[in-house]
Amino acid sequence: MKFASFYQEYLNQLAAFKLALETISYEQYTIAPEKGIPYSNKILGILSKNQFEYENNKEIITKLESYVSSLSGLEKKEVSLRLKKLLDQQSLPSSTYSEYVDLINDSMMIWHKAKSENNYDLFKPYLKQVIEKKKEVLSYSKRYNGSNLYDLCLDEYEPGMNQEKYDLFFDRIKTKLLPIIPKQAKGTHLFDKNIDITRQQQFMNILCDFLKIDFSEIRMDTTEHPFTSSFSNHDTRITTHFYEDNVMSAIFSTIHEYGHALYGLQIDDEFMDTMFYEPYCAAHESQSRLMENHIGRSTSFWKALYPKFIEVFDEFKDVSFDEFMDAICTSECSFIRTEADELTYPIHILIRYEIEKKLLNGTVDYDHLNELWNDKYEQYLGIRPENDSQGILQDIHWSSGDFGYFPSYALGSAYAAQLYHAMSKEINVDEALENGHIEVIKDWLKMNVHHYGASKSMEEIVEEVCHEPFNPDYYIDYLIDKYVSKRS
Numbered sequence: 421m422k423f424a425s426f427y428q429e430y431l432n433q434l435a436a437f438k439l440a441l442e443t444i445s446y447e448q449y450t451i452a453p454e455k456g457i458p459y460s461n462k463i464l465g466i467l468s469k470n471q472f473e474y475e476n477n478k479e480i481i482t483k484l485e486s487y488v489s490s491l492s493g494l495e496k497k498e499v500s501l502r503l504k505k506l507l508d509q510q511s512l513p514s515s516t517y518s519e520y521v522d523l524i525n526d527s528m529m530i531w532h533k534a535k536s537e538n539n540y541d542l543f544k545p546y547l548k549q550v551i552e553k554k555k556e557v558l559s560y561s562k563r564y565n566g567s568n569l570y571d572l573c574l575d576e577y578e579p580g581m582n583q584e585k586y587d588l589f590f591d592r593i594k595t596k597l598l599p600i601i602p603k604q605a606k607g608t609h610l611f612d613k614n615i616d617i618t619r620q621q622q623f624m625n626i627l628c629d630f631l632k633i634d635f636s637e638i639r640m641d642t643t644e645h646p647f648t649s650s651f652s653n654h655d656t657r658i659t660t661h662f663y664e665d666n667v668m669s670a671i672f673s674t675i676h677e678y679g680h681a682l683y684g685l686q687i688d689d690e691f692m693d694t695m696f697y698e699p700y701c702a703a704h705e706s707q708s709r710l711m712e713n714h715i716g717r718s719t720s721f722w723k724a725l726y727p728k729f730i731e732v733f734d735e736f737k738d739v740s741f742d743e744f745m746d747a748i749c750t751s752e753c754s755f756i757r758t759e760a761d762e763l764t765y766p767i768h769i770l771i772r773y774e775i776e777k778k779l780l781n782g783t784v785d786y787d788h789l790n791e792l793w794n795d796k797y798e799q800y801l802g803i804r805p806e807n808d809s810q811g812i813l814q815d816i817h818w819s820s821g822d823f824g825y826f827p828s829y830a831l832g833s834a835y836a837a838q839l840y841h842a843m844s845k846e847i848n849v850d851e852a853l854e855n856g857h858i859e860v861i862k863d864w865l866k867m868n869v870h871h872y873g874a875s876k877s878m879e880e881i882v883e884e885v886c887h888e889p890f891n892p893d894y895y896i897d898y899l900i901d902k903y904v905s906k907r908s
């Protein structure tokens with residue numbers, strides 16, 4: 421792509437801010453000594469403020485408004501996307517913005533405390549204030565029409581999505597999936613064994629070899645919560661967490677994070693520093709879940725790796741391959757979203773979606789919101805949380821004002837299922853995995869999905885690759901086949 425020099429310079433500056441901020445924050449999570457954090461936080465604050473002011477200066481917006489009309493093709497798309505973002509922020513008074521930032525800082529702190537003390541009443545007034553402030557912030561958007569607050573939230577995490585589209589999606593989940601969730605099913609206890617971290621790391625090396633992770637552009641560290649950070653399309657960081665009492669946790673979280681990492685690494689060079697280098701949430705989650713669930717929880721993946729798994733973890737040597745596969749593809753209704761299996765996961769999201777609609781549309785009774793949460797778990801999954809920490813207080817998202825984020829997780833899973841279906845018609849996925857040729861899958865993903873970055877929406881990519889529009893039935897049928905039909 422070729423831009424006027426003023427815009428290229430603007431992109432370069434923003435890229436410099438981004439890399440500096442990303443590096444400092446990655447170090448804080450991984451290697452920075454604890455006592456150094458307050459100082460680097462101060463620097464992060466200064467840099468973020470400079471970045472915001474540089475990004476949103478009025479002069480650049482005026483220039484871009486006339487520049488965009490002289491463009492065509494991908495350049496026009498890039499600048500239009502940039503303007504959409506800048507114009508949404510333009511009318512927001514800086515005093516409202518800093519009030520919002522301060523409130524979020526307080527609210528997140530109180531949420532941590534409320535969660536650890538199991539006390540919804542402590543968090544309740546903050547949740548109320550965050551919602552009110554969020555509504556005020558959104559009302560400054562150029563696209564606010566008096567009644568589309570939640571649509572604006574949803575669009576933030578997956579552009580083009582709104583309540584109308586998500587209603588159709590979740591109706592499908594509700595009518596087809598909800599009735600067949602086996603509420604009585606009991607999960608597995610096969611992995612309830614203590615396994616030392618040294619051997620877990622040994623197997624991690626085998627897994628990385630199998631995934632053909634290229635360590636000349638990926639670095640791995642350990643953190644409390646696993647995540648991926650893309651510095652550039654030739655430098656991506658993945659973190660993992662080893663649990664002594666759950667050997668599969670680090671394995672699946674690494675496969676998941678590698679799905680995110682690979683996406684970032686396979687985006688075209690020419691998109692670096694543009695809006696296209698940053699795919700949105702559902703798009704990203706579709707790639708991590710495709711890798712974790714469709715590839716990492718498949719029979720052919722483990723046909724190749726299981727012999728090595730029992731060699732390293734000899735406590736499983738008497739477990740048959742079928743028992744092992746049953747154990748990694750098992751379902752049980754549980755309280756915590758991040759630990760949920762593939763089958764019940766979208767129901768956790770459905771519950772949050774239904775409550776978020778009420779929150780943003782102003783029809784919620786804050787005093788009994790925790791009860792509403794518990795009622796929905798009881799109604800949909802047949803289990804009732806015993807306290808608010810395993811209920812409404814479990815996720816950080818609402819305390820940080822991230823309304824509309826949850827639905828993109830379920831949508832990403834559904835994109836993954838449809839893309840995987842198309843992939844398996846074009847290449848022999850099982851043969852590639854059984855023979856240790858994962859590059860066949862990575863190349864397909866690069867050619868058909870990754871290299872576009874966000875220059876196309878995931879909805880467009882799905883339609884192009886699958887030769888039909890997005891259809892959630894691929895996801896629902898896949899879940900029923902893997903978790904209900906085969907297990908009954």
Ligand SMILES: [Zn+2]
Pocket residue numbers: 676680705708
């Ligand atoms: Zn993810």
